[in-house]
Amino acid sequence: MSIDLSQFHQVFFEESFDGLEVMEQNLLGLDPKQYDPEVVNTIFRAAHSIKGGSATFHFSSVAEFTHILETLLDQMRNGQREVSAHLVDLLLQSVDCLRQMLTRLQDNQPVDRREYAELEAKLENEIGGEQTASAKVAEANVDENIDENIEEQQDMAWFIEFIPERQILQTGNEPLRMFRELALLGEVLVVANTDELPNVAEMDETLCYSSWRIAVLADVEESAIREVFEWVSDECELVVKRESEAKVRARLASHDSTASQPTLDGQAATSSEEEVADESAEPIEDSTPTQDLTLPNQKDVQGTATSNKAAPVATSGSSIRVSIDKVDSLINLVGELVITQSMLGQMGEDFNIKKLERLREGLIQLEQNTRELQESVMQIRMLPISFIFNRFPRMIRDLSSRLSKKVELEIIGETTELDKTVMEQIGDPLVHLVRNSLDHGIEAPEVRRANGKPEQGKVSLNAFHQGGNIVIEIIDDGAGINTEKVQAKAIERGLISETAELADEDIHQLIFEPGFSTAEQISDVSGRGVGMDVVKKNIQSLGGTVEVRSEQGEGSTFTIRLPLTLAILDGQLIRVGSQIYVVPLTSIVESIQIKSNEVVSLAGNFDVYKLREDHVPILRLYETFSVKADFTDYSETVLVVVEVGGKKIGFMVDELLAQQQVVIKSLETNFIAVEGISGATILGDGKVALILDITGMLKRLNYQKSSKKGLAA
Amino acid sequence: MTKILAVDDSSSMRQMVSFTLKSAGFDVDDAPDGQQALKLAQSNQYDVVISDVNMPVMDGITLVKNLRQMGNYKFTPILMLTTESAGDKKMEGKQAGATGWIVKPFNPDQLVATVNKVLG
Numbered sequence: 142m143s144i145d146l147s148q149f150h151q152v153f154f155e156e157s158f159d160g161l162e163v164m165e166q167n168l169l170g171l172d173p174k175q176y177d178p179e180v181v182n183t184i185f186r187a188a189h190s191i192k193g194g195s196a197t198f199h200f201s202s203v204a205e206f207t208h209i210l211e212t213l214l215d216q217m218r219n220g221q222r223e224v225s226a227h228l229v230d231l232l233l234q235s236v237d238c239l240r241q242m243l244t245r246l247q248d249n250q251p252v253d254r255r256e257y258a259e260l261e262a263k264l265e266n267e268i269g270g271e272q273t274a275s276a277k278v279a280e281a282n283v284d285e286n287i288d289e290n291i292e293e294q295q296d297m298a299w300f301i302e303f304i305p306e307r308q309i310l311q312t313g314n315e316p317l318r319m320f321r322e323l324a325l326l327g328e329v330l331v332v333a334n335t336d337e338l339p340n341v342a343e344m345d346e347t348l349c350y351s352s353w354r355i356a357v358l359a360d361v362e363e364s365a366i367r368e369v370f371e372w373v374s375d376e377c378e379l380v381v382k383r384e385s386e387a388k389v390r391a392r393l394a395s396h397d398s399t400a401s402q403p404t405l406d407g408q409a410a411t412s413s414e415e416e417v418a419d420e421s422a423e424p425i426e427d428s429t430p431t432q433d434l435t436l437p438n439q440k441d442v443q444g445t446a447t448s449n450k451a452a453p454v455a456t457s458g459s460s461i462r463v464s465i466d467k468v469d470s471l472i473n474l475v476g477e478l479v480i481t482q483s484m485l486g487q488m489g490e491d492f493n494i495k496k497l498e499r500l501r502e503g504l505i506q507l508e509q510n511t512r513e514l515q516e517s518v519m520q521i522r523m524l525p526i527s528f529i530f531n532r533f534p535r536m537i538r539d540l541s542s543r544l545s546k547k548v549e550l551e552i553i554g555e556t557t558e559l560d561k562t563v564m565e566q567i568g569d570p571l572v573h574l575v576r577n578s579l580d581h582g583i584e585a586p587e588v589r590r591a592n593g594k595p596e597q598g599k600v601s602l603n604a605f606h607q608g609g610n611i612v613i614e615i616i617d618d619g620a621g622i623n624t625e626k627v628q629a630k631a632i633e634r635g636l637i638s639e640t641a642e643l644a645d646e647d648i649h650q651l652i653f654e655p656g657f658s659t660a661e662q663i664s665d666v667s668g669r670g671v672g673m674d675v676v677k678k679n680i681q682s683l684g685g686t687v688e689v690r691s692e693q694g695e696g697s698t699f700t701i702r703l704p705l706t707l708a709i710l711d712g713q714l715i716r717v718g719s720q721i722y723v724v725p726l727t728s729i730v731e732s733i734q735i736k737s738n739e740v741v742s743l744a745g746n747f748d749v750y751k752l753r754e755d756h757v758p759i760l761r762l763y764e765t766f767s768v769k770a771d772f773t774d775y776s777e778t779v780l781v782v783v784e785v786g787g788k789k790i791g792f793m794v795d796e797l798l799a800q801q802q803v804v805i806k807s808l809e810t811n812f813i814a815v816e817g818i819s820g821a822t823i824l825g826d827g828k829v830a831l832i833l834d835i836t837g838m839l840k841r842l843n844y845q846k847s848s849k850k851g852l853a854a
Numbered sequence: 855m856t857k858i859l860a861v862d863d864s865s866s867m868r869q870m871v872s873f874t875l876k877s878a879g880f881d882v883d884d885a886p887d888g889q890q891a892l893k894l895a896q897s898n899q900y901d902v903v904i905s906d907v908n909m910p911v912m913d914g915i916t917l918v919k920n921l922r923q924m925g926n927y928k929f930t931p932i933l934m935l936t937t938e939s940a941g942d943k944k945m946e947g948k949q950a951g952a953t954g955w956i957v958k959p960f961n962p963d964q965l966v967a968t969v970n971k972v973l974g
Binding site for chain 1: 863864865866867869870873874877906908909910922928929930931932935937945948951952953954955958959960961962971972973974
């Protein structure tokens with residue numbers, strides 16, 4: 142039988158990564174001074190599972206590495222080894238190392254063990270030399286020696302005396318099955334000794350009263366014989382002797398059990414024996430001539446199975462794990478939908494006007510079912526934010542030791558759920574913000590003490606739902622933003638004018654402007670001033686916002702607001718002629734009616750509207766999409782001013798319609814990608830409306846500008 | 855048909871064991887820990903139980919002890935999945951009443967061979 146093990150690889154990788162996560166979390170919670178043994182046990186179990194799996198699926202590099210790790214953890218678990226901060230560090234490094242190995246294997250890349258040799262050596266060192274490895278080698282050598290020492294002779298056979306303890310059956314071991322195993326090695330003769338058998342009335346059927354003398358008429362290795370009795374070696378007296386076949390036959394026939402002198406006690410030795418071979422050996426003799434059967438065959442198969450290793454490894458498509466509850470609720474809802482459908486179907490069979498009321502009820506129910514179903518399906522994509530939050534304890538630990546700061550991390554609301562895609566993209570901005578809080582926010586312990594604060598700073602991550610959004614707060618009790626310094630810097634960089642009078646809050650938001658960094662010394666932690674603006678841009682591209690509140694000397698709070706999902710968008714419907722478009726609500730600054738004389742024409746057909754301090758370029762949507770608009774005069778249209786990445790643009794539209802949540806359908810999968818359009822949606826009346834992509838629209842505008850300039854020149 | 859109960863907290867191992875044994879023509883149920891295995895064993899009669907040692911909630915050793923106390927599992931072959939480093943675990947398993955063990959790593963053929971060894 143050949144089974145392709147690669148089909149289990151994906152599951153193995155997933156659970157191994159989960160296991161590493163568990164190890165990491167528990168290692169971080171491991172206080173050397175006082176810890177729960179169960180924590181160490183959990184870590185051990187995770188490593189143990191990874192080891193077992195990797196060995197089974199032939200990832201030897203991982204298996205060997207985890208073996209060392211496991212030995213160390215086992216010592217910790219048994220209390221042979223003290224838990225120390227140094228040890229925890231080493232183990233955390235090992236977790237990283239394994240994660241890297243597994244990632245490579247998952248991507249079908251080779252793993253070079255030499256890379257990990259240093260860490261392996263450190264671990265081995267910790268364990269105390271190569272004790273284990275050398276012991277194993279020694280063991281193997283002993284076996285070989287025994288085999289070699291056996292003299293070469295013709296017609297050698299094995300004599301076995303097997304005296305099981307009486308309760309042997311209670312471990313599920315059955316002597317007859319062992320004889321069957323022996324029969325696979327060669328011809329077997331068995332003589333049972335039933336002297337100990339009590340009469341039926343006294344007999345306890347759960348006990349084994351017999352003992353056996355067995356001849357195996359084949360010159361096999363002793364280990365093969367021993368292997369048959371391996372599981373019961375501690376529950377029986379076993380004598381195994383290699384002698385000439387004639388001698389073995391003689392022993393079997395004789396009443397003398399001298400072969401067992403070293404182990405037999407008086408009682409057994411004095412017992413007389415009867416030959417009952419015919420009865421008890423019956424089932425065995427049936428199967429005796431099977432010598433050349435199963436075993437060698439199986440070995441052949443084994444060979445081919447391992448050489449098949451080049452088989453394609455399961456591809457790692459993006460997958461999602463969904464809790465059973467969610468799937469159950471989905472199935473439940475689909476069930477209700479089917480009931481409603483069949484009810485409506487029945488009504489349709491012989492419909493008359495009297496049933497109108499019931500039809501209406503049915504339709505209301507259908508609507509409700511559909512809505513619930515939609516919500517439920519959306520739920521499937523939702524994962525708890527702990528997926529991201531979980532990486533922070535480790536990060537804070539590493540960072541604070543690097544920055545020589547004392548920081549405590551508090552995580553609140555880690556079960557708050559978030560769309561998987563949003564989750565994947567919010568990770569990096571969050572990491573950046575947390576780093577920033579540690580680097581710029583939390584002060585050094587001396588400074589904190591001098592300011593009358595506890596030496597240990599605190600960073601809190603808080604996630605919660607608010608309306609259709611998820612809000613993530615990063616709160617630190619550090620120095621806060623130095624308003625004067627930010628203002629001075631902003632003026633220096635030309636971000637604001639010297640005379641501009643801004644509220645403190647507005648000044649704080651300036652840190653999100655491109656090219657802004659106030660760190661007195663650029664550290665390797667927060668980078669080189671390419672940060673906050675990128676964070677803001679990334680969050681905006683997810684349809685979210687970020688802002689900061691800060692109190693000097695008290696700390697800062699960064700608040701990120703994100704839509705729960707990227708599959709649904711809060712949109713403003715706009716109309717141009719007969720066409721309806723959707724503008725993402727979050728990008729709209731304001732919508733205004735303008736006058737023709739407020740518009741300045743630049744370079745031919747390119748117009749700009751002066752909105753207070755800003756000059757907003759105007760994009761005539763009817764031109765862009767070549768549709769016929771109701772109005773082409775500015776005084777009759779509405780200007781929808783949108784902003785992305787600090788740049789504003791005004792859309793000229795005929796009418797503002799409703800605001801509503803729209804489901805985004807990909808244009809790329811259904812048609813082709815078009816610059817300036819992020820997708821489409823289907824409106825209530827079945828019409829398709831395009832969703833405008835503001836960034837893309839800006840690009841279009843720039844292109845329009847440059848091509849116009851080209852024309853003018 | 856021979857019914858086997860496979861117990862392991864690692865789902866890849868569990869899947870591999872189940873799949874292998876099913877391919878060999880056995881009827882297989884599985885459980886992620888001792889407690890759930892015990893529940894299954896109470897409502898079904900299995901001919902062989904194969905269990906990992908280290909598991910959360912209830913480990914393999916405790917599972918064996920519990921199974922042996924149930925009337926209809928007195929003589930049922932119970933195999934432990936162990937690793938070679940856990941030599942003392944083998945004995946601990948035996949003392950709890952396990953029939954024998956399968957040493958990890960094992961390949962599908964070894965698994966089927968070992969199961970056949972305890973059947974019949």
